[in-house]
Amino acid sequence: MNSATDLLRIEHRAIEHILERFEAELRNPQGEGLHALARTFGEIQEHLDAHFRHEEEVFYPSLAPLLSPTDGEIAKLSDDHTDVRETSSTFLELLERARSAADPAPSLRAELTTTGWTLWNLIHHHIAQEEAGLLAFADRKLDAAAQEEIAARMKAIVS
Secondary structure, three states, X not given: OOOHHHHHHHHHHHHHHHHHHHHHHOOOOOOHHHHHHHHHHHHHHHHHHHHHHHHHHHHHHHHHHHOOOOOOHHHHHHHHHHHHHHHXXXXXXXXXXXXXXXXXXXXXXXXXXXXXXXXXXXHHHHHHXXXXXXXXXXXXXXXXXXXXXXXXXXXXXXX
């Protein structure tokens, strides 16, 4: 069985793989490129929804008692989730406007691309911060049995 941190790292790699396509599709947000971008964005949202639930409902609460009361790591990572959700919402609104237009205006395509890159950066930054911080901490502090128990509870969450 995978440890909790292994499971989260596997999810991170899957999200990064989808972000590679997203990166390429942000270069041409019109016509078929816009449809491909919408499909890829949907995949990102599905993965992030499940991943954030694993973290917020199981992983973060499991580690909170091990951290000092003044440690703000979980709060910072949770704020990252909020930023990703808000930026995703903005991106979705722009995407829907662009898809409803026969030929999206250059300014709308530029705004869509800029917001997409912001989202891309937020997700990559969050993954890097989490892996260097909380996941590394969990690897040091949790024994194999605790890691497996947390992983089992994360896997039990139905997306």
